[in-house]
Amino acid sequence: MHATGLGPPSHRSVAAGLVGRAIALPPLTAFIARRVLRGLAVLFVLSIVAFGLVRLLPGNPADVLAGPYSDAATRARLAQDLGLNRPLTEQYLMWLGRLLHGDFGVSVYNGLPVLQLIKERLPNTLELALAATVVSILWGVPAGAIAALRQGRTFDRMARGAAFLGLATPVFVFGVCLVLVASIAVPSWPSVGFVPFSDHPVRNLQSTVLPALALGLPLGATLCRFMRTSMIEVYEQDYLRTALATGATRLQATLRHGLRNASGPVVTVAGLQLAGLVGNSILIENVFAIPGIGQLTVNSLMQKDYSVTQACILLLGLVYIVMNLVVDLIHLLIDPRVGGSR
Amino acid sequence: MKVAAADDPGQTQKDDARRGEAVLRCRDFNVRYGTAPDSVRAVDLTVRAGEIVGLIGESGSGKTSVAMACLGLLPKQAHVSAETFEVCGTDLAAADDKALTRLRGSEVAMVFQDAMGALDPSMRVGRQIGEVVARHRGLKGKARQNAVLELLRRVRVPEPEHRARQYPHQLSGGLRQRVAMALALAGEPRLLLADEPTTALDVTVQAEILRLLRTVRDEFGVGILLISHDIGVIAQTADRVAVMRDGEIVESGAVEDVLLRPTSDYTRMLLGSVPKLGERARRRPAEGAGGGTDLDGAPLFVVDGLSRSFRARGRVVHAVRDVSLRVGRGEVLGVVGESGSGKSTLAKMLVRLDQPSAGRLEMNGADYGRLRGKRLKAFRRAVQMVFQHPAGSLNPKLRVVTSMREPLAAGGVTGGEARRRIDEVLAEVGVPPETAGRLPHEFSGGQKQRIAIARAIAARPQVVVLDEPTSALDVSVQAQVLDLLLKVQQAEELTYVFISHDLAVVQAISDRVMVMYAGRVVEIAEAEALFASPAHWYTRALLEAVPSPDPRDRPESGAASPPDTGDRPEEARGCVFAARCPRAESRCRAEAPELSTLSAGHAVACHFPADREGSK
Numbered sequence: 001m002h003a004t005g006l007g008p009p010s011h012r013s014v015a016a017g018l019v020g021r022a023i024a025l026p027p028l029t030a031f032i033a034r035r036v037l038r039g040l041a042v043l044f045v046l047s048i049v050a051f052g053l054v055r056l057l058p059g060n061p062a063d064v065l066a067g068p069y070s071d072a073a074t075r076a077r078l079a080q081d082l083g084l085n086r087p088l089t090e091q092y093l094m095w096l097g098r099l100l101h102g103d104f105g106v107s108v109y110n111g112l113p114v115l116q117l118i119k120e121r122l123p124n125t126l127e128l129a130l131a132a133t134v135v136s137i138l139w140g141v142p143a144g145a146i147a148a149l150r151q152g153r154t155f156d157r158m159a160r161g162a163a164f165l166g167l168a169t170p171v172f173v174f175g176v177c178l179v180l181v182a183s184i185a186v187p188s189w190p191s192v193g194f195v196p197f198s199d200h201p202v203r204n205l206q207s208t209v210l211p212a213l214a215l216g217l218p219l220g221a222t223l224c225r226f227m228r229t230s231m232i233e234v235y236e237q238d239y240l241r242t243a244l245a246t247g248a249t250r251l252q253a254t255l256r257h258g259l260r261n262a263s264g265p266v267v268t269v270a271g272l273q274l275a276g277l278v279g280n281s282i283l284i285e286n287v288f289a290i291p292g293i294g295q296l297t298v299n300s301l302m303q304k305d306y307s308v309t310q311a312c313i314l315l316l317g318l319v320y321i322v323m324n325l326v327v328d329l330i331h332l333l334i335d336p337r338v339g340g341s342r
Numbered sequence: 343m344k345v346a347a348a349d350d351p352g353q354t355q356k357d358d359a360r361r362g363e364a365v366l367r368c369r370d371f372n373v374r375y376g377t378a379p380d381s382v383r384a385v386d387l388t389v390r391a392g393e394i395v396g397l398i399g400e401s402g403s404g405k406t407s408v409a410m411a412c413l414g415l416l417p418k419q420a421h422v423s424a425e426t427f428e429v430c431g432t433d434l435a436a437a438d439d440k441a442l443t444r445l446r447g448s449e450v451a452m453v454f455q456d457a458m459g460a461l462d463p464s465m466r467v468g469r470q471i472g473e474v475v476a477r478h479r480g481l482k483g484k485a486r487q488n489a490v491l492e493l494l495r496r497v498r499v500p501e502p503e504h505r506a507r508q509y510p511h512q513l514s515g516g517l518r519q520r521v522a523m524a525l526a527l528a529g530e531p532r533l534l535l536a537d538e539p540t541t542a543l544d545v546t547v548q549a550e551i552l553r554l555l556r557t558v559r560d561e562f563g564v565g566i567l568l569i570s571h572d573i574g575v576i577a578q579t580a581d582r583v584a585v586m587r588d589g590e591i592v593e594s595g596a597v598e599d600v601l602l603r604p605t606s607d608y609t610r611m612l613l614g615s616v617p618k619l620g621e622r623a624r625r626r627p628a629e630g631a632g633g634g635t636d637l638d639g640a641p642l643f644v645v646d647g648l649s650r651s652f653r654a655r656g657r658v659v660h661a662v663r664d665v666s667l668r669v670g671r672g673e674v675l676g677v678v679g680e681s682g683s684g685k686s687t688l689a690k691m692l693v694r695l696d697q698p699s700a701g702r703l704e705m706n707g708a709d710y711g712r713l714r715g716k717r718l719k720a721f722r723r724a725v726q727m728v729f730q731h732p733a734g735s736l737n738p739k740l741r742v743v744t745s746m747r748e749p750l751a752a753g754g755v756t757g758g759e760a761r762r763r764i765d766e767v768l769a770e771v772g773v774p775p776e777t778a779g780r781l782p783h784e785f786s787g788g789q790k791q792r793i794a795i796a797r798a799i800a801a802r803p804q805v806v807v808l809d810e811p812t813s814a815l816d817v818s819v820q821a822q823v824l825d826l827l828l829k830v831q832q833a834e835e836l837t838y839v840f841i842s843h844d845l846a847v848v849q850a851i852s853d854r855v856m857v858m859y860a861g862r863v864v865e866i867a868e869a870e871a872l873f874a875s876p877a878h879w880y881t882r883a884l885l886e887a888v889p890s891p892d893p894r895d896r897p898e899s900g901a902a903s904p905p906d907t908g909d910r911p912e913e914a915r916g917c918v919f920a921a922r923c924p925r926a927e928s929r930c931r932a933e934a935p936e937l938s939t940l941s942a943g944h945a946v947a948c949h950f951p952a953d954r955e956g957s958k
């Protein structure tokens with residue numbers, strides 16, 4: 001055998017193992033602690049990037065507030081009031097200091113606290129993202145698995161065709177098509193116009209269906225392809241051959257030994273998609289007129305609403321970090337080789 | 343074709359009485375893939391309950407196709423035809439999917455080469471076995487659990503309750519193969535197909551598994567078809583043998599008949615290619631120059647107190663611990679050891695592909711651990727490496743000539759001059775220079791390794807470090823590559839560090855041999871002295887474990903030592919080998935032995951070295 005130099009996994013004595021364990025944290029806690037620390041570091045870097053980025057763009061809040069017909073003196077006074085002519089590092093440190101106290105600032109545009117703006121919109125975006133992910137998993141994963149099971153047959157060809165269509169169609173085109181089809185097929189269905197969950201739960205769910213389909217169906221295409229590839233890879237593994245050689249049918253072998261081992265890459269993709277959905281929700285939020293984070297980000301960018309934009313960027317970063325952690329934890333559950341199990 | 347004695351109808355009757363009924367019978371059996379010519383042709387093969395039939399063949403001989411056909415698991419495009427093709431009385435040629443599924447596991451089962459891959463990585467091994475027990479014996483709950491433990495016990499897995507709850511990656515290679523065997527036996531099959539079941543294992547573990555195969559034959563009364571490219575494995579295990587070549591059986595019969603009195607040229611050639619322990623193939627051209635000792639003149643390599651540790655999952659793993667050695671100019675130093683012994687890590691540090699955690703590396707008197715820039719480049723040119731798989735040195739997307747220009751260009755040799763040197767070394771390794779414009783995949787495995795060697799020597803290095811260079815090759819090709827390596831070494835006045843798990847190969851090529859265990863050097867000596875009178879108990883265990891190609895050397899079924907669980911003491915105070923050593927005493931567990939000189943050029947790290955006569 002080609003030695004890697006590292007011994008087999010059980011390369012240790014009992015005594016050494018005990019000593020090692022007495023000092024070290026339990027592997028899972030240590031793992032999570034490490035990831036959280038790393039996430040905080042990423043957020044810190046991101047805060048610098050966000051701060052720098054919004055100031056790199058032409059124009060500033062004072063210009064927007066003062067309006068296009070204002071004179072230079074008014075703009076200067078406004079800038080002075082907003083603290084925009086202090087040194088950048090000082091502005092940054094002040095912002096960071098307030099952040100650490102949970103103060104995200106106020107929108108210069110409408111005077112509302114940033115936190116409140118986000119709180120109003122985040123549930124809508126998250127609801128949409130979750131619903132879309134559920135839709136994509138519901139069709140993508142089984143379709144991919146069945147396509148792999150029936151590789152080269154009709155179902156496989158159909159699933160691959162659908163997946164290709166899903167990947168090739170821009171989300172908003174798909175969304176518009178859905179709205180058209182729905183309004184013809186079920187005229188009473190609320191196709192456009194969003195109702196918050198707190199106002200009317202049923203109407204809210206109804207109004208989420210179409211956007212979730214519009215986002216989730218194309219995303220499922222990616223999952224379908226990943227699941228199919230991953231399953232086909234698993235089919236070539238010896239343990240599936242072993243299962244067959246010990247008298248399992250192809251279906252039994254797939255259910256018992258295939259799905260779990262094939263799901264690793266799919267979990268990663270689904271998790272990152274969910275994070276991506278929050279980031280990319282702007283397109284679909286526009287088509288379906290949903291007040292969400294995507295809209296907030298774009299509007300604040302156009303209005304040069306520094307504190308809102310910065311908070312939104314940080315929020316998106318946070319979503320990515322959390323999803324990454326969740327993905328890793330799921331990996332820990334499905335694959336015993338990940339992390340230090342004994 | 344010679345018909346096996348046991349397949350002669352008159353003989354069959356008597357055999358039936360002596361051995362069990364036939365569990366596999368095929369006559370005029372053919373396999374064809376698509377429209378290609380038959381890849382298995384006119385094979386006659388019988389396996390009876392209670393016997394082991396060895397199927398010897400090199401890669402591509404069709405031996406695995408035979409096994410997969412017995413399971414009905416050949417790929418869809420394969421087409422089987424046979425006069426008779428019966429497994430446990432069922433005609434496989436006529437069986438439908440349902441009948442095949444019923445047959446698999448309950449009548450016929452298989453053990454694969456790579457037990458790591460053959461077990462589901464994300465399921466506890468006890469559950470995997472339990473699944474098969476439930477499927478074929480309908481046992482549930484406690485009864486199923488007991489059946490699983492009983493199976494593990496019968497394949498000699500220590501602490502079955504504990505092991506059943508582990509995942510495959512937590513077991514050593516040998517235990518994994520035992521678990522795979524338990525899995526195969528779980529449905530109480532009557533025919534067991536074992537496809538290269540020991541090829542991926544270390545030699546001491548291989549010996550254990552081969553012994554287990556014989557135990558399984560007797561205790562379970564199954565018929566075993568043992569497929570292997572390794573004649574030693576077959577010679578030590580099988581009752582009858584069939585030799586396969588290019589899809590045909592060229593010879594078959596009782597193991598003694600075939601291996602001691604071969605009638606076909608092919609079998610004779612195979613037997614002749616096997617490097618045998620105890621037979622010294624190495625010829626030094628200039629004996630007067632003091633052989634391979636490093637004592638005359640300054641050594642080329644000096645390694646002092648070299649260690650390498652990794653942090654893995656919060657634990658420190660010492661891959662190499664405190665290794666010191668000297669390699670003389672023009673010497674071939676063999677390094678042997680099991681997987682995980684640290685030999686490959688050592689090789690990587692020697693060529694500076696890896697940095698030591700501690701210790702000094704010197705070449706030509708200069709410390710090269712710190713070389714940078716130009717001097718490092720010069721060093722890289724002087725030290726080359728050849729890997730087990732040529733993919734390690736040949737980019738599959740580059741033409742051979744392009745790959746070979748690289749090391750030359752690094753030394754400032756380009757254009758026509760480079761081309762001349764390339765043609766020269768290609769001719770030297772026996773590859774026609776006019777094929778240099780081809781891509782690597784157009785060459786056979788042996789030729790690719792020849793090209794990898796040519797690439798390594800093109801820029802006239804001083805040292806070549808070879809990491810298992812022949813392990814992936816068929817025996818007949820391996821013999822040729824070994825000859826080539828020796829020839830090149832002498833022609834180019836090279837120094838080799840030759841790393842291998844195969845003792846016979848190391849013996850065939852080395853002047854001196856170093857044995858490693860758990861990251862330490864346990865013995866180092868001139869090749870002749872080491873193989874004639876091994877002093878360390880691990881070296882002895884290694885030598886004893888090598889399966890001899892002579893079936894008469896078969897060990898009497900002696901007391902089986904406990905299986906190697908793969909635990910290597912990490913921070914033990916005493917000798918690293920104490921847990922497995924037959925000679926271990928309390929002193930061994932308390933105090934680590936230092937490497938000390940036994941006689942000129944022979945050093946061993948053992949408190950109670952085996953004496954020179956080799957008695958225990």
Ligand code: SF4
Pocket residue numbers: 878879880917918919920921923924925926927930935947948949950951
């Ligand atoms: S030191 Fe003791 S345990 Fe180690 S090899 Fe020698 S006799 Fe065996």
